[in-house]
Amino acid sequence: MSDPSTATHLDPTSTQDAVELLGLIAYTELASFTRLAADAASAPDPAxxxxxxxxxxxxxxxxxxxxxxxxxxxxxxDAAMLAFAGTFDDYEMRTEPASWWESVLKGYVGNGVADDFCRLAVDGLDAETRRIVTEVLDANQNAELSVAVLDEAATGDPVLASRLALWGRRLVGEAxxxxxxxxxxxxxxxxxxATGxxxxxxxxxxxxAWVFSQLTAEHTRRMGRLGLAA
Amino acid sequence: MSDPSTATHLDPTSTQDAVELLGLIAYTELASFTRLAADAASAPDPAxxxxxxxxxxxxxxxxxxxxxxxxxxxxxxDAAMLAFAGTFDDYEMRTEPASWWESVLKGYVGNGVADDFCRLAVDGLDAETRRIVTEVLDANQNAELSVAVLDEAATGDPVLASRLALWGRRLVGEAxxxxxxxxxxxxxxxxxxATGxxxxxxxxxxxxAWVFSQLTAEHTRRMGRLGLAA
Structure with missing residues (x-):
């Protein structure tokens, strides 16, 4: 097997695999767009x-x-991205948020797991694709806003905090x-x-099993940033 | 009064007026974003x-x-834009679309009237602001997609066409x-x-009265592009 970190010539199989992962990432961003736009429309204030x-x-x-x-x-x-159309429908149906806060936490947890999974797969990509994907993942500022608004809300409201902690466990299970x-x-x-x-x-x-242990550990760290138990 | 088309030095009053119009335009784009994102989320297919x-x-x-x-x-x-927050709420409440097609037509009519109004006001702006606003208005491709999907739908369905024509009249009245x-x-x-x-x-x-006659004439042309009576 060629070392993907130095490959300049890509074999057709690995290119197909890369396109498939890229399609999933693009579709994840499309889903993020949809969720963020909906959260924006129902945000508590214009700012x-x-x-x-x-x-x-x-x-x-x-x-x-x-x-x-x-x-x-x-x-x-577009075809590579839309090949994943409907992928999240079942997850979406099973994790209908009951409040604006729950929707924000859902984005934080869901995107977190998705990003972590991509970071595990990214090492199996050719160097240039890996560079682009890593750049895209690093550019994502969603988590910072989520942490800010959720931490602020949960700190002042222990009932909300414990409901959100419960919601986080439900979300990560579904994710x-x-x-x-x-x-x-x-x-x-x-x-x-596996290649990565x-x-x-x-x-x-x-x-x-290894993927799950990695994702679970990252999720625990992520909930810790909110001051919530995972 | 200075000729706004050649003014390089703006007097404070006209600058304040320009900022107010720009705030309205920006807020209109924000509202478009919200509507388009919602229409996207409920679109009939991924494409x-x-x-x-x-x-x-x-x-x-x-x-x-x-x-x-x-x-x-x-x-x-942000303050200039958010000064218009809530401006469209009453309009939105009075024009709740009953279907995806009605929502698309709503955007077509509402944005059309808003853009036409801006084009009337734009001649009262300093040259550089006018250039930017005109460029922004010209860059708007929403109407093309709306015409394509509505024309396609209405051509094959006379009942839908007559309901949409009625809806268009209701929308322009509210706008x-x-x-x-x-x-x-x-x-x-x-x-x-007035300056323009x-x-x-x-x-x-x-x-x-002049503004209304201009906006009505443009609306009639716009509905004609859909093959619908205004």
């Missing part, structure tokens, strides 16, 4: 509305950046279930994770 | 969803361009009512329209 609108715009910009890379790899950008489904349906994702894991450490094979 | 999402992104880009000009004129961009309210509450807008009208033609004073 917060505007912040969320701008985050939605940034999600769209990230989507387009990813689609640009799909085009460079010879794929059909991990979604990852499991996706890895089952899309072997390319598992191949990228092997490239990083000899004694890690990047199987599903 | 149309994506087109609407991209139009929403373009509305946001136009908003930011206008806010940039407010900053250049020494105004507070003109909103213009009347705005011009009453914001004397700056009337001043800009006088600059264009000696025998036009740009009063409200």
């Amino acid at each position: 917060r509305q505007l912040r969320l609108v701008r985050l939605a715009g940034a999600a769209l910009a990230r989507q387009e950046r990813i689609l640009g890379r799909i085009a460079e790899l010879g794929g059909d950008p 991990l279930g979604l990852v499991q489904t996706l890895m089952g349906e899309r072997p390319a994702l598992g191949r990228l994770v 894991a092997t490239a990083r450490a000899d004694d890690v094979d990047g199987d599903q | 149309r969803q994506l087109r609407l999402v991209r139009l929403a992104g373009a509305a946001l880009a136009r908003q930011e361009r206008i806010l940039g000009r407010i900053a250049e004129l020494g105004g507070d961009p 003109l009512g909103l213009v009347q309210t705005l011009m009453g509450e914001r004397p700056a807008l009337g001043r800009l329209v 009208a006088t600059a264009r033609a000696d025998d036009v004073d740009g009063d409200q």
Whole structure:
């Protein structure tokens, strides 16, 4: 197997895998856009509305950046993204937020898990695609706003804080279930994770159990940033 | 009065008027963003969803361009825009669409009237602001998509076509009512329209009756593009 970190010539299989992961990332950004725009429309005040609108715009910009890379790899950008249409429907239905705060936390947890999963798969990509994806993931400022508004709200309201902690556990369970489904349906994702894991450490094979342990550990850290128990 | 088309030095009054109009335009783009994002979320298929999402992104880009000009004129961009927060609430409540098509037509008619009003006021602005606003208005591709989807739908369905024609009349009535309210509450807008009208033609004073006749004529043309009677 070629070392993906130095590959300049991509074999067709790994390119197809890359396009598949990029399609998923782009679709995730599209879903983020939709959620942020809806949260903006129901924000408690115009200033917060505007912040969320701008985050939605940034999600769209990230989507387009990813689609640009799909085009460079010879794929059909919109088709690769829309191949994932409906992927989150079941997750969405099972995690209908009961309040604006729950919706914000849902974005924080859901995007967090999605980003962490992408970071695990990214090491299986060619160097240039990895650079772009990492840049896109690093540019995501959603978490900062979520932490600010949720921390502020939860600090002053212990009842809200404990409800949100419970909601966070529900969300991460559903998100991990979604990852499991996706890895089952899309072997390319598992191949990228395994390639990346092997490239990083000899004694890690990047199987599903390892993926789950990584995602769970990151989720615990993430909830800690809100002062909430995972 | 200085000729606004050649003014390089702006007097403080006209700058304040310009900032007020720019705030309204930016807020209109923010409202477009919100509507387009909501239409995207309930679009009948992923391809149309994506087109609407991209139009929403373009509305946001136009908003930011206008806010940039407010900053250049020494105004507070977000404050100037959010000064109009709530302006459309009454209009929105009175024009709740009953279907996706009605929502698309609502955007087409509402944005059309808003853009036409801005084009009447734009001649009262300094040359650079006018250039930017005209560029922003010209860049708006929403109407093209609306015409495409509505024309396609109405051609094959005479019942839908006649319901949409009725809906269009209702919408323009409400939109003109909103213009009347705005011009009453914001004397700056009337001043800009009057300045612009006088600059264009000696025998036009740009009063409200003239504004309404202009907006109505444009609306009739616009409905004609859909093959619907105004």
